[in-house]
Amino acid sequence: MDDSSKNTAHSLSDLETPALVLDQNRMAQNVDRMRASLARFDVAFRPHVKTSKSIQVTRSTLGQASGPITVSTLKEAEYFSASGFTDILYAVGIVPGKFDHVIRLRRQGVKLTVILDSLEMAQALCGKARQENTRFDVMIEIDSDGHRSGVVPDSPQLLDIGRCLVAGGQYLAGVVTHAGNSYNCRSIPAIRQMAQQERDAAVGCADRLRAAGIACPTVSIGSTPTAMFADNLDGVSEVRAGVFVFGDLVMAGLGVCRQQDIALSVLTTVIGHQKEKGWIITDAGWMAMSRDRGTSKQAVDQGYGLICGLDGELLPDMLVVDANQEHGVIAHRFGDPAQTPALPIGTMLRILPNHACATGAQHSRYHVVNRNSSDIVEIWERFRGW
Amino acid sequence: MDDSSKNTAHSLSDLETPALVLDQNRMAQNVDRMRASLARFDVAFRPHVKTSKSIQVTRSTLGQASGPITVSTLKEAEYFSASGFTDILYAVGIVPGKFDHVIRLRRQGVKLTVILDSLEMAQALCGKARQENTRFDVMIEIDSDGHRSGVVPDSPQLLDIGRCLVAGGQYLAGVVTHAGNSYNCRSIPAIRQMAQQERDAAVGCADRLRAAGIACPTVSIGSTPTAMFADNLDGVSEVRAGVFVFGDLVMAGLGVCRQQDIALSVLTTVIGHQKEKGWIITDAGWMAMSRDRGTSKQAVDQGYGLICGLDGELLPDMLVVDANQEHGVIAHRFGDPAQTPALPIGTMLRILPNHACATGAQHSRYHVVNRNSSDIVEIWERFRGW
Numbered sequence: 001m002d003d004s005s006k007n008t009a010h011s012l013s014d015l016e017t018p019a020l021v022l023d024q025n026r027m028a029q030n031v032d033r034m035r036a037s038l039a040r041f042d043v044a045f046r047p048h049v050k051t052s053k054s055i056q057v058t059r060s061t062l063g064q065a066s067g068p069i070t071v072s073t074l075k076e077a078e079y080f081s082a083s084g085f086t087d088i089l090y091a092v093g094i095v096p097g098k099f100d101h102v103i104r105l106r107r108q109g110v111k112l113t114v115i116l117d118s119l120e121m122a123q124a125l126c127g128k129a130r131q132e133n134t135r136f137d138v139m140i141e142i143d144s145d146g147h148r149s150g151v152v153p154d155s156p157q158l159l160d161i162g163r164c165l166v167a168g169g170q171y172l173a174g175v176v177t178h179a180g181n182s183y184n185c186r187s188i189p190a191i192r193q194m195a196q197q198e199r200d201a202a203v204g205c206a207d208r209l210r211a212a213g214i215a216c217p218t219v220s221i222g223s224t225p226t227a228m229f230a231d232n233l234d235g236v237s238e239v240r241a242g243v244f245v246f247g248d249l250v251m252a253g254l255g256v257c258r259q260q261d262i263a264l265s266v267l268t269t270v271i272g273h274q275k276e277k278g279w280i281i282t283d284a285g286w287m288a289m290s291r292d293r294g295t296s297k298q299a300v301d302q303g304y305g306l307i308c309g310l311d312g313e314l315l316p317d318m319l320v321v322d323a324n325q326e327h328g329v330i331a332h333r334f335g336d337p338a339q340t341p342a343l344p345i346g347t348m349l350r351i352l353p354n355h356a357c358a359t360g361a362q363h364s365r366y367h368v369v370n371r372n373s374s375d376i377v378e379i380w381e382r383f384r385g386w
Numbered sequence: 387m388d389d390s391s392k393n394t395a396h397s398l399s400d401l402e403t404p405a406l407v408l409d410q411n412r413m414a415q416n417v418d419r420m421r422a423s424l425a426r427f428d429v430a431f432r433p434h435v436k437t438s439k440s441i442q443v444t445r446s447t448l449g450q451a452s453g454p455i456t457v458s459t460l461k462e463a464e465y466f467s468a469s470g471f472t473d474i475l476y477a478v479g480i481v482p483g484k485f486d487h488v489i490r491l492r493r494q495g496v497k498l499t500v501i502l503d504s505l506e507m508a509q510a511l512c513g514k515a516r517q518e519n520t521r522f523d524v525m526i527e528i529d530s531d532g533h534r535s536g537v538v539p540d541s542p543q544l545l546d547i548g549r550c551l552v553a554g555g556q557y558l559a560g561v562v563t564h565a566g567n568s569y570n571c572r573s574i575p576a577i578r579q580m581a582q583q584e585r586d587a588a589v590g591c592a593d594r595l596r597a598a599g600i601a602c603p604t605v606s607i608g609s610t611p612t613a614m615f616a617d618n619l620d621g622v623s624e625v626r627a628g629v630f631v632f633g634d635l636v637m638a639g640l641g642v643c644r645q646q647d648i649a650l651s652v653l654t655t656v657i658g659h660q661k662e663k664g665w666i667i668t669d670a671g672w673m674a675m676s677r678d679r680g681t682s683k684q685a686v687d688q689g690y691g692l693i694c695g696l697d698g699e700l701l702p703d704m705l706v707v708d709a710n711q712e713h714g715v716i717a718h719r720f721g722d723p724a725q726t727p728a729l730p731i732g733t734m735l736r737i738l739p740n741h742a743c744a745t746g747a748q749h750s751r752y753h754v755v756n757r758n759s760s761d762i763v764e765i766w767e768r769f770r771g772w
Contacts, residue, residue: 016460016484018772050711072673072712074402092669092712093657096732098402117658120731148713149658149667180710271479272503272535281535283478287458288772291677291744324566325436325743326458326478327534345506346482357711358677362747364771385750386404386674 012310012367012374013348017269018288020363021350022380023312024060025371026263027245031061033257034227034244041233046070046089046220048242051357054366055083056380061245070240073386074101081110089113089220091176091240093141093149094121099128102136113137113173117151122161126168137171139220140209144201145181145194153201162214174218175209177202178240182225184297188255195226203235225256246356249306253298264360265308265350267367268328270343278337279321280330284351286323290358304328305351311372312350315341320351398696398753398760399734403655404674406749407736408766409698410446411757412649413631417447419643420613420630427619432456432475432606434628437743440752441469442766447631456626459772460487467496475499475606477562477626479527479535480507485514488522499523499559503537508547512554523557525606526595530587531567531580539587548600560604561595563588564626568611570683574641581612589621611642632742635692639684650746651694651736653753654714656729664723665707666716670737672709676744690714691737697758698736701727706737 009015038045047061050072058069058080066084070091071077077088086109094102094114105112114136116122122138129135140161143150151158165172179198185191202221209216221233222240233239243250246264247257268284286304295302304320307330317339322329328351332340343349353359361384368378395401424431433447436458444455444466454473457463463474472495480488480500491498500522502508508524515521526547529536537544551558565584571577588607595602607619608626619625632650633643654670672690681688690706693716703719704726714737718726729735739745747770754764 016487016772093667095655095657095669097655097734101402118731121658124731143660148710148715149660269481269483271481272507274529274535281479283481286678286744287747291679292672293677324534329534345504345510348483358672361673386402 009376011376012267012369015267015367017267017348018284019267020360020366021265021267022366022368023263023371024368024377026261027057027060030244030247030257030261030263034241037228038239041230041236043233043236044068044238046238046240047245048072048091048240049076049080051242051245052360053382053384054380055080057245057366058085068238070242074098074105075383075386077105077110077112079383081105081108087111089115089139089176089240091115091178093117094125096124096128099125103132103134106134111137113139115139115141115176116161117141117143117149119157119160119164122164122168126164126170129168129170135170137173138165139173139176139218140205142175142177142201142205144177144198145179147181150177151205153205158205158208159212159214162209162212166214172215174216174220174237175202175205176220179221179223179226182223183250183254185225185254186299188229191225191229191254191256192231195230196232198223198226199230199233199236206235224251225254228256243356246360248356249302249352249354250294250298253295253300253302259306259314259352262352264356265312265352266305266359268349268351270345270347270349272345278331278335278340280340280343282328282330282349283326284328285326287325288362289320289323289328289351289353290355290362292353292355292358294354302354305353308350308352310348310350310374313372395762397762398653398755401653401753403653403734404670405653406746406752407651407653408632408752408754409649409651409757410754410763412633412647413443413446416630416633416643416647416649420627423614424625427616427622429619429622430454430624432624432626433631434458434477434626435462435466437628437631438746439768439770440766441466443631443752444471454624456628460484460491461769461772463491463496463498465769467491467494473497475501475525475562475626477501477564479503480511482510482514485511489518489520492520497523499525501525501527501562502547503527503529503535505543505546505550508550508554512550512556515554515556521556523559524551525559525562525604526591528561528563528587528591530563530584531565533567536563537591539591544591544594545598545600548595548598552600558601560602560606560623561588561591562606565607565609565612568609569636569640571611571640572685574615577611577615577640577642578617581616582618584612585616585619585622592621610637611640614642629742632746634742635688635738635740636680636684639681639686639688645692645700645738648738650742651698651738652691652745654735654737656731656733656735658731664717664721664726666726666729668714668716668735669712670714671712673711674748675706675709675714675737675739676741676748678739678741678744680740688740691739694736694738696734696736696760699758
C-alpha cells in the first residue's frame with residue numbers, strides 16, 4: 001500500500017493489496033478467553049508482545065495503559081518502555097554483546113529482567129555487573145520439554161547458577177520456562193499433560209533452589225496452548241502467552257481456538273486464473289503470508305492459509321496451495337473446480353494465516369476492522385527488526 | 387541492533403545480533419558472472435530488484451546510476467524511480483485497484499510497464515485508459531512452464547488480448563515470461579532444457595502476435611538459473627534475473643552458484659548449548675532467517691542454513707537444524723558431537739540462507755563487508771512493504 005492510499009482509505013476495498021487486517025472484536029474475545037482461563041488460578045499475566053509488536057494491541061490485551069510484558073528482542077523492550085511498559089522480561093538468553101544495551105535501558109528506569117541457562121553466562125553477567133557497578137534482575141531458564149534452551153530440571157547446574165548469581169550480587173528473580181513443544185501436541189489431553197509437565201519442571205526447580213537456601217520469588221511459565229488448558233498452576237506466579245491474542249491456523253488445528261476466532265488476515269486481490277487447473281492467482285505470496293507452513297505437520301494441512309471473503313467469513317475448502325514472492329495460488333482443497341466459487345479478477349479476499357507471529361512480521365501496520373465489516377476504524381503501526 | 391550500536395559499529399563483532407551481512411566482493415563476482423553469461427547473446431539486462439530492495443545493490447549490479455529494472459511491487463517502483471530508475475517493469479499481474487497508482491507514477495515521468503494475462507484485464511485496462519485519457523505500456527504474460535500465471539503459449543486468448551490492447555490504444559510493449567520452475571530442476575541439463583522452453587514459449591508468442599499483424603517489440607524472459615545456463619536466446623530482447631546478485635543455498639543446490647559465492651549471511655551469537663544433544667543455541671531464529679526451507683526439496687537439505695565463522699568461511703557440516711522466532715538450533719549434520727567445534731557463548735557466526743529474497747526481507751539494512759573481513763565498510767538501507 002502506498003502512503004497516499006494509506007491516508008485516504010476508509011474501507012478495506014480502498015486499499016492496495018496485500019495489506020494486514022485485524023478484527024478487533026475477535027481479538028477482544030480471544031483476550032477475554034485467555035483472561036478467563038487464567039482467572040481460574042492465582043497467577044499474574046505477562047503477555048508476550050512478540051506476536052503483535054504493537055503498543056495498541058498490547059494495551060488492548062492488558063486493559064490498561066501499561067503492565068508486565070514479555071519481549072523477544074531488546075528492540076521490543078526499547079519501544080514498549082518508551083510507551084510506559086517498564087516491567088519487561090526479555091525471554092531470550094542474554095549474551096555479553098547485549099549487556100550494554102540492557103544496562104542502558106535499566107538506567108532509563110526500565111525494570112528489565114534477563115534470562116540465562118549456564119554457569120558460564122552467570123559468571124560473565126556477574127563480572128559485567130562488578131565492572132559497571134550495577135546489578136541485573138535475572139531468571140534462570142528451565143528446559144521443561146526438551147525443545148530448545150534451558151537447564152534440565154534435575155541438573156546440578158541449577159544450584160550452581162543460583163549460587164553464582166546470588167554470590168555475585170545479582171537479584172535472582174526466579175525461574176522461567178516455555179513448553180514450546182505444546183505446539184506439536186496432537187490432542188487436548190496431550191496439551192493438558194504438557195501444561196502439567198511445564199508447571200512441574202518450573203515449580204520443582206524453584207523448590208530445589210529454595211531448599212538450598214536460595215530465594216526464588218517468581219515462577220514464570222507459559223505458552224498459548226498450555227496457558228489455555230492447564231489444570232493445575234499451584235506454585236506458579238505468572239503466565240506468559242503470545243499468539244492467543246490473534247489465534248491462527250496452527251492454534252485452530254490444535255483445538256486451542258476455532259478458525260472463526262482468528263483475528264488476523266491478509267487482504268489480497270485476485271489477479272488472474274488458470275481455469276483448466278482450477279487455480280485462482282492473487283497478489284498475496286509468501287512475502288505477505290510469510291513462509292510459515294506450520295499446519296503442514298498437523299492432521300489437516302492448510303497450505304499457506306484459508307480463504308475468507310471481504311467480510312471475514314470462510315469460503316469452504318478454499319486454500320492457498322502455493323506461494324511465490326508476490327503471487328499466491330488458491331485452489332479447492334480437493335482440486336474440484338466445480339466447487340470453486342467464481343472469483344473474478346479484482347475480487348478482494350482475506351487469508352487466515354498459519355502462524356500469526358510470522359505473518360504479522362511481514363507487515364508494517366494493522367488495518368483494524370470490526371467483525372463482518374470492511375470499514376477501517378483505526379490503523380495501528382507495528383515495528384520490526386533488532 | 388539498536389540505533390546507537392548501528393551508528394558506532396566499525397566491525398561485525400561490535401554489532402548486536404542478529405544482523406544482515408553483505409560481502410560486496412562476492413556480490414561483484416556474482417554480477418560479473420551473470421554479465422558474462424548474458425554477454426554471449428545480444429540481449430539487454432533488466433535485473434529484478436525484489437531480491438535486494440536496495441538502491442545501492444542495484445547500482446552495483448547495473449554499474450551505472452540507473453538502468454532498466456524489474457520490480458515485484460509498486461512500492462519498489464516508487465522507491466527506485468525516486469532514485470532515478472525510470473524504466474521499470476512491474477512483473478506481477480496488474481489489477482484495477484492499482485491503476486491509479488500506476489497512472490500517478492507514469493505522470494511523474496516513470497516509464498512503468500504493467501503486465502496482464504487475460505482479455506478481462508485487457509478490457510478493464512483499456513476502459514481505465516479511456517476514462518483517464520491516458521495510455522499504458524503493457525506486456526502480455528506467457529506461462530512458459532505451468533508454474534503460475536500467464537497465457538498458455540498456444541492459447542487463442544493471446545491474439546484476443548493483443549488485438550484488444552492495440553484497438554484500445556495501449557502500447558503493447560511485448561511478451562514476458564518467467565520459468566520459475568527452473569528452481570525445481572534437478573540438474574544443469576534440466577535447467578538448459580527449461581531455458582530453451584522459456585525462450586521458445588516467449589519467442590513463439592511474439593511470432594504469433596507478429597504474424598497476426600500485431601507489433602511485439604520486446605521479448606522478455608528470465609530467472610537466475612535459466613539466465614545462467616541458456617544456450618540459445620535467439621529472438622529474445624531482454625533477460626531478467628534477481629537472486630543471482632547474492633546467491634543462496636537453493637541456487638548452490640541447483641549448481642547455479644557455489645556455496646562460497648553466497649554474498650548474504652545473517653550474523654548471530656551463540657547464546658547457549660544443550661551439550662548432551664550436541665546443540666548450539668543462537669539468537670538467529672526464523673525471524674532473522676525467514677521460514678524459507680527451499681533446500682528441503684533438494685538432494686541435500688541445508689536446514690535453515692549453513693554456518694560460517696565471522697570471516698565468512700564455512701564450518702563443515704554444521705547447520706541450523708531448527709528455528710523458533712528468535713532462537714536457532716545449530717548441530718552437526720550427522721549428529722556427531724565429536725565433530726562439533728567448541729563454540730562458547732558469545733561466539734559470533736554467519737549463517738548462509740536458503741533463499742536470499744526471503745532472508746533479506748526480514749532485515750532493514752545490509753552491513754557491507756569485504757571478503758574474509760569483518761570490518762563494516764558501509765551500511766545500505768533496504769525497504770519493505772507495499
